Amino acid sequence: MSREEQSFISAHPKSAALYERAQHSLLGGVPMNWMKKWAGKFPVFVAEARGAHFTDVDGHEYVDLCLGDTGAMTGHSPTPAIEAIALQSKQGITLMLPTEDAVWVGEELARRFGLPYWQFTLTATDANRFSIRIAREITSRSKILVYNYCYHGSVDESFISLIEGKAATRRGNIGPPVNPVETTRVIEFNDLAALEAALKPRDVACILAEPVMTNVGIVHPDPGYWQSAAEIARRHGTLLIMDETHTICAGPGGYAREHAITPDIFVIGKPIASGLPAGTYGCSPEVAEKITRRIHLEDCDTGGIGGTLAGNALSLAAIRATLERVLTSHAFARMIPLAQRFVTGVAGAIEAAKIPWHVTRLGCRAEYLFRPNPPRNGGEAAAAADFDLERYMHLYALNRGVLLTPFHNMSLMSPATTEADVDLHTRIFESAVRELTAA
Ligand SMILES: Cc1ncc(COP(=O)(O)O)c(C=O)c1O
Numbered sequence: 001m002s003r004e005e006q007s008f009i010s011a012h013p014k015s016a017a018l019y020e021r022a023q024h025s026l027l028g029g030v031p032m033n034w035m036k037k038w039a040g041k042f043p044v045f046v047a048e049a050r051g052a053h054f055t056d057v058d059g060h061e062y063v064d065l066c067l068g069d070t071g072a073m074t075g076h077s078p079t080p081a082i083e084a085i086a087l088q089s090k091q092g093i094t095l096m097l098p099t100e101d102a103v104w105v106g107e108e109l110a111r112r113f114g115l116p117y118w119q120f121t122l123t124a125t126d127a128n129r130f131s132i133r134i135a136r137e138i139t140s141r142s143k144i145l146v147y148n149y150c151y152h153g154s155v156d157e158s159f160i161s162l163i164e165g166k167a168a169t170r171r172g173n174i175g176p177p178v179n180p181v182e183t184t185r186v187i188e189f190n191d192l193a194a195l196e197a198a199l200k201p202r203d204v205a206c207i208l209a210e211p212v213m214t215n216v217g218i219v220h221p222d223p224g225y226w227q228s229a230a231e232i233a234r235r236h237g238t239l240l241i242m243d244e245t246h247t248i249c250a251g252p253g254g255y256a257r258e259h260a261i262t263p264d265i266f267v268i269g270k271p272i273a274s275g276l277p278a279g280t281y282g283c284s285p286e287v288a289e290k291i292t293r294r295i296h297l298e299d300c301d302t303g304g305i306g307g308t309l310a311g312n313a314l315s316l317a318a319i320r321a322t323l324e325r326v327l328t329s330h331a332f333a334r335m336i337p338l339a340q341r342f343v344t345g346v347a348g349a350i351e352a353a354k355i356p357w358h359v360t361r362l363g364c365r366a367e368y369l370f371r372p373n374p375p376r377n378g379g380e381a382a383a384a385a386d387f388d389l390e391r392y393m394h395l396y397a398l399n400r401g402v403l404l405t406p407f408h409n410m411s412l413m414s415p416a417t418t419e420a421d422v423d424l425h426t427r428i429f430e431s432a433v434r435e436l437t438a439a
Helices: 002-011 013-022 033-037 079-089 100-113 124-139 192-199 225-235 254-258 285-294 313-325 329-353 378-383 387-398 419-438
Strands: 046-050 053-056 061-064 117-121 143-147 160-163 166-169 184-187 204-209 239-243 265-268 279-283 358-362 365-369 410-412
Touching: 002 387, 061 419, 079 313, 100 117, 100 254, 100 279, 100 313, 117 124, 117 285, 124 143, 124 204, 124 239, 124 265, 124 279, 124 285, 143 192, 160 184, 166 184, 184 192, 192 204, 192 225, 225 239, 254 265, 279 285, 329 358, 329 365, 329 419, 387 419
Parallel strands: 143 184, 143 204, 204 239, 239 265
Antiparallel strands: 046 053, 053 061, 117 279, 160 166, 265 279, 358 365, 365 410
């Protein structure tokens, strides 16, 4: 690790100088606090990015398997999106008035994701927040339910975890407005008995969930889990919010559509506008009818659901281009086999090195975990995390031209990723593991 750290510092003098300069104007020297988490001593500063690659200010080129933690799953600056963005930016960026694109996008979202009515935000976090508010409003219940080690953006209610079986505020939760134990029930994924018990008091407005957990490594649902969970939720009058911000990697309609799960509210953000800020949430006819009845014209601009720039013309033009011409079925047919190739390569290296790890996949997303078999829930997945080992693997890859996400070990394929990009990662992974096991 010291060798890798030293080699990173020597190869990045310009990034080092920018980081040093940034100490005087940016809190912690970074524009956003999580940018400190990159495996090197400082983040690499980007000169430019295109497709599945980017170049840093020191002139190194990288294969980007992080892809903005899904924000750039489309590949960086895909041509159809940048053309639409360039055109719309000359014709008005934000107006507080709808454009025809909004209607086109609403119709396409309904076709893709199967829910009829849509609203827009600037982030997936906001889409989750507003969905929770709607669920609380129409059920007149105060609590929500999430899964242990979930991540749904900076949603206050979701920063809760199980510590020795007891709910507690999550490590790293900065300035919570109230203890999330007051607002939230937290259970392990794939535990139907726990779900039944948590919903039984009939005070839970909604479940906020990813259909497959992606933020603590990939944790798949047991076969039939969601069909049973949805039935339990319905029986207890709890709404199901599916956050498909990451699981859109499963296919053009997301995971729920492909597995015949029907949520009451559907959320997506990140890649939906090729990385331009945009999020959206859609709801069922029943939810639409109930919430519409409760919002009066005079008050419709207040009440905790808003955002002056939400639904702006530029984001909507970018969403339209992304849905119509970037995140197409054709693109997924290219991306998914690349993730399969990644899994084959990494699994081969794990087997050859005889280390107790495994690699798993969801659509065009792949991830290796430091345990021999797939975890069934967030608690099991988190127990296998190893911060130092993770940093070693990430820095080893970065020093050889491959960027992984700074959180766990996720790799994502974009329509612009190539087999050669995947194979480069495989060779680097083999070498990193060989050095580890030789030590
Ligand atoms: C599943 C999921 N939902 C929502 C979000 C929040 O997205 P944003 O930070 O763009 O609001 C994230 C971010 O990682 C996420 O993983």
